[in-house]
Amino acid sequence: MNMETDVVVIGGGATGAGVAWDLTLRGLRVTLVEMGDMATGTSCRYHGLLHTGSRYAASDPTSAWECYQEHSIIKKVVPQAVDSTGGLFVLCPSDDEGFVEEFVGGCEMAGIPAEEISTSEALRREPLVHPGIRAAYEVPDAACDPFALCNALRDSAEAGGATFLTYHEVGSFHTEDGRVGGVRVRDLRTGEETDIRCSTVVNAAGPWASHVAAKAGVEFQMMLSRGAMLAFNGRWTTAVVSRLRIPGDGDIFVPLGPLGVAGTTSVPTDEPSDTRIEEWERKRILSETEAFLPGVRHGKVVRSWAGVRPLYDPGTASDSAEGTHVDNRKATRTFDVLDHAETDGVEGFVSIVGGKLTTFRMMAEKTSDTVCGKLGVDKPSATATTETLQPA
Structure with a gap:
């Protein structure tokens, strides 16, 4: 099966769902791919x-x-x-x-x-x-409540036209001449594979981010x-x-x-x-x-x-590698948006790493700013002033 969209978002936690919501409000076609159900990774496994x-x-x-x-x-x-x-x-x-x-x-x-x-x-x-x-x-x-949060983000994004593919795992990236042009995903329930063509892929896979990036030939350390x-x-x-x-x-x-x-x-x-x-x-x-x-x-x-x-804290990671300390509480809880065209020469691929559930919306906004800048979309984020859909 083949699909076409503007942006593929990998990861169905709060940040990935937030990116999908943000980009949808800016008028982009978005398909989110998640290997489990919504909020089954880090987003649902925190203290609340x-x-x-x-x-x-x-x-x-x-x-x-x-x-x-x-x-x-x-x-x-x-x-x-x-x-x-x-x-x-x-x-x-x-x-x-x-x-x-x-x-x-x-x-x-x-x-x-x-x-x-x-x-x-x-x-x-x-x-x-x-x-x-x-x-x-x-x-x-x-x-x-992370489940209520992620479901609200999904409902709001889908109301704007986004597509959410849960229980779909990314198998490979479509890359040509140093540019990512889509992904191939597999439905973990049926085994069916789908090629999704797009202009940009956003990696919002949380602790799996470096594993996902490796499939696109990009390396970084979490x-x-x-x-x-x-x-x-x-x-x-x-x-x-x-x-x-x-x-x-x-x-x-x-x-x-x-x-x-x-x-x-x-x-x-x-x-x-x-x-x-x-x-x-x-x-x-x-x-x-x-x-x-x-x-x-x-x-x-x-x-x-x-x-x-x-x-994601390269400075602390380097210290730990040298044996200075291994206390990950010293690592910053802030976040980074990695444009892999700038860092690795791979166009059409952006990763959002680090951060906290509390800052998911800010993380999504900054990621979406980067994506829109690459696609020539001149429309600011509306997520700070737009209330999500209430449950029926």
Whole structure:
């Protein structure tokens, strides 16, 4: 079977679906290809936090700023996926009080509203938090349902004429004279193969991005980091509760739907589909979460899962390769749009790498800007002001 479109987007997570929505609003014909169902990769395997960026305010100011810019936009354009829980950062008895100044200063630099409240007020709001906390700051964090998010993006893109091919895997690229002109995909359910001709291919495959790029003769290195999450019976807290310290294992608790999600770990991996959870991770999350939610160990873990962060930080990757460190938490959470015509001499191929679910819309906008620039389309992004379709 043969198809023709303007742009093929590879990857059905939040970023890929966001690219499809953005380009469709600009009037382009888009076909999205996803090897599973929507949001079955990293997008559905995270803790559910819609960041304000406060978690990275002291350690990764660029990512913190990006998160806060997008946080308010996503609440407006995909309200059906967001639960405005609010957030609370608490200084536990064993945490370094010196970090508080760094946190406050970082939030101020990024423009993130972080207001100190009394510990008594924090405990009144969140009675299950450790009674010995020494400081508390409220931020406008929220929870996000990734399935509702990705489905809203898909519905909105399809309403504009986009085609979504789920359970289709990219087998090869059509490349001639250094230009990508399409892809050959296979339906994993029927085995049927389809040739899709296009002007540009966008690689939004998350942790699989470098694997996809290799099929087009392009090489780059990702920094993959596996993180585990545990979901407890009941929400346990009203707001997202985080420890007031440098980001580490088990220092965040997100009330997500009917559950409370504790996470996460950071384990370097070379495998995009590495979703195992080791026993030490479970124990670490439980012990670290108990430091700020003392009763959580007596709760029932009803679900556990792990996801792979698709980090891209060449500087940190080089340090790790030289043995300087292997802590992927030091890798930036910001993103890069790679125009492979400029970086590798392969025209018609663009990759979007790094980033976070919270910044998916910004990532999609910048990627679409690059695509439109290459195709001579002079129409700005409308995703910051266009609300997605509501479920029927």
